[in-house]
Amino acid sequence: MNTTKRPDDTWLYGWALGYAAVGAASLLVPLYAIDLGAGAFLVSLVAATAAFAGVPGAILWGRLVAKTHRRRPFILVALGLTGGVLLCTTFLSSPWTVLVANAMLWFVVAAAAPVLNLVVVAGYDPTEWPVRFGRLNEYQGYGWLAGLVAGGAWSAVAGAVFGVAPLPAKRLFFVASAVLALLGFLVVYVRYPERPSLSERRYVRLLRHVRQNGLVGGRSTRAVPFGPTRVYWAVRSLQSRDGLRSRLRGRFSGSLSRYLAAATLFFAGFAVFFAPLPAFLTDAGYGTGEVFALFVVSAAASAVSYARVGTLATHVDSLRLQTGALVSRAVLFPLVAVAGGVVAPPVGPVAVGVLFAAIGVSWAVIAVTATGLVTDFAPEPVRSEALGAYTALGSLGGGLGSAVGGVVAAALGYAAAFLLAAGCVLVAVLVVAREDRPVGSGL
Numbered sequence: 522m523n524t525t526k527r528p529d530d531t532w533l534y535g536w537a538l539g540y541a542a543v544g545a546a547s548l549l550v551p552l553y554a555i556d557l558g559a560g561a562f563l564v565s566l567v568a569a570t571a572a573f574a575g576v577p578g579a580i581l582w583g584r585l586v587a588k589t590h591r592r593r594p595f596i597l598v599a600l601g602l603t604g605g606v607l608l609c610t611t612f613l614s615s616p617w618t619v620l621v622a623n624a625m626l627w628f629v630v631a632a633a634a635p636v637l638n639l640v641v642v643a644g645y646d647p648t649e650w651p652v653r654f655g656r657l658n659e660y661q662g663y664g665w666l667a668g669l670v671a672g673g674a675w676s677a678v679a680g681a682v683f684g685v686a687p688l689p690a691k692r693l694f695f696v697a698s699a700v701l702a703l704l705g706f707l708v709v710y711v712r713y714p715e716r717p718s719l720s721e722r723r724y725v726r727l728l729r730h731v732r733q734n735g736l737v738g739g740r741s742t743r744a745v746p747f748g749p750t751r752v753y754w755a756v757r758s759l760q761s762r763d764g765l766r767s768r769l770r771g772r773f774s775g776s777l778s779r780y781l782a783a784a785t786l787f788f789a790g791f792a793v794f795f796a797p798l799p800a801f802l803t804d805a806g807y808g809t810g811e812v813f814a815l816f817v818v819s820a821a822a823s824a825v826s827y828a829r830v831g832t833l834a835t836h837v838d839s840l841r842l843q844t845g846a847l848v849s850r851a852v853l854f855p856l857v858a859v860a861g862g863v864v865a866p867p868v869g870p871v872a873v874g875v876l877f878a879a880i881g882v883s884w885a886v887i888a889v890t891a892t893g894l895v896t897d898f899a900p901e902p903v904r905s906e907a908l909g910a911y912t913a914l915g916s917l918g919g920g921l922g923s924a925v926g927g928v929v930a931a932a933l934g935y936a937a938a939f940l941l942a943a944g945c946v947l948v949a950v951l952v953v954a955r956e957d958r959p960v961g962s963g964l
Contacts, residue, residue: 533657535708536637537664539600542698542705543630544668546607547571548816549698550623551799552809553691559616561935565796565927567620572792572920574624575631592636593713597706599633604702611692666820668698673813687809777898781910783952784891785918787847790945792922794854797930797938802873804935805861811870815877822881823888830889839890839897840953846886847950851943853880858939 551564559567585595606626613619641657642650672694679690802812834842853876860872892908899907922945930938 529712530656532709532712533641533660535600535705535710535712536596536633537660537667538705538708539603539630539702540661540664541668541671542603542607542702543626544665545672545694545698546610546623546626546668547665548669548799548813549672549691549694550610550619550626552803552812553610553688553695554616554619555800555803556688556691557614557616557619559619559800561797561800561930561938562927563616563620564800565923565930567623568792568796569920569923569927570620570624571627572916572923575627577628592640593709595636596633596640596709596713599629599631600702600706600709602629604699604706607695607699607702611695662824666817666824669813669817669820671697673810673817676808676810676813691809777895777907779952779955780894780898781907781914783949784895784911785914786952787887787918787946787949788915789918789922789925790942790949791850792919793926793929793945794857794939794942796923796926797935798857800930801858801935802861806866807861807870815874818874819877819881819884822878823885826882826885827889830885834890834893839894842886843890843894844950844954846883846890847946847953849883850880851946851950853883854939854943854946855936858936862935 551559551567554564554567603626606622606629610619610622613622637657638654642653645653675694675697676690679685679693680687685693799812802815807815830842857873857876857880860869860876863869864872892911895907895911922942926938926942929941
């Protein structure tokens, strides 16, 4: 019987406050860089450096966690430095310094990655871990969405109600986000539980067992697949002795290898589209509040669709569902360029909003079906390594795709970048569609 004391979950409210600040900054930072003179290339580099910075941050801090056996300081440091970085961003006047600050932000957010999963499952039987992972991601997801909503609301009223110019309005919101992160610091400082006795080594071993038995998490876990937390544990899984042996023996072959390659490609395609998207919308005449509203619509559409897609996936072949979602994204990405850049208001913004909602629903389908497909394609001995590879390769594809999207948008225009994104997704569809039914699907 597991005798480790179960921690009080109230500290998660503090982490959710910090994630609200990070969620708002995820869109506010590129828009702020645009106000300072950044173009599509630099805005995409902001996304790319954010994707890459979290991985070494998680790994380096993770080693310190393993050596010191401390938990609480790393969560506090992540929240404290998040507030500090956001506060310092208000004084920056160059888009390149904003890029550096954003990389620092994701580096420090990743500091908590090796800690959060350890704390959230402490005192629980491994069979309950998927529920605990879901709970953690629900707090993060709602915090992220709240940050986006707050950013959109402030952008809408800052000028109209308070008469604040766009650039000072963004700086004031950075200050508010910093205060929110520091408030989260205080909540965690007061409510953080006793140090969990679960070691990282034991966690990795038990997590592999959980994954091999198909307990890979609920829908809310799948909704946030490439944050620093999950990328860190994916890399740790691949660095394990069994993972290295599996790769050397070439056990990632056939359908599994092809699907992992396809996943890397379609996540790269997603990044080619999303990285220059804030710059495109700004150039098309959308205000900060409207851009926030569009991203809120997409996030909300995903959130309300996860459960429905999960139910649908029990009745419909997951491969068919995912193929349909990927094809829809390949169509939707270029349509955003048409509706956003050609169709005049008020029809244009409404059409773009509908497209963003559809993109959000398609993400719900992909997020719910992807980890299940990897689990089914992978034989049981390499299932945990396959899931780790899926997460790590998806992050790699996202970082590279962000950089490529910026280069293409700057050199050839946004339409070319969005068409390239659609092309990457369609090539991935061709790879996915030719696969047989997964070995464990039972369909």
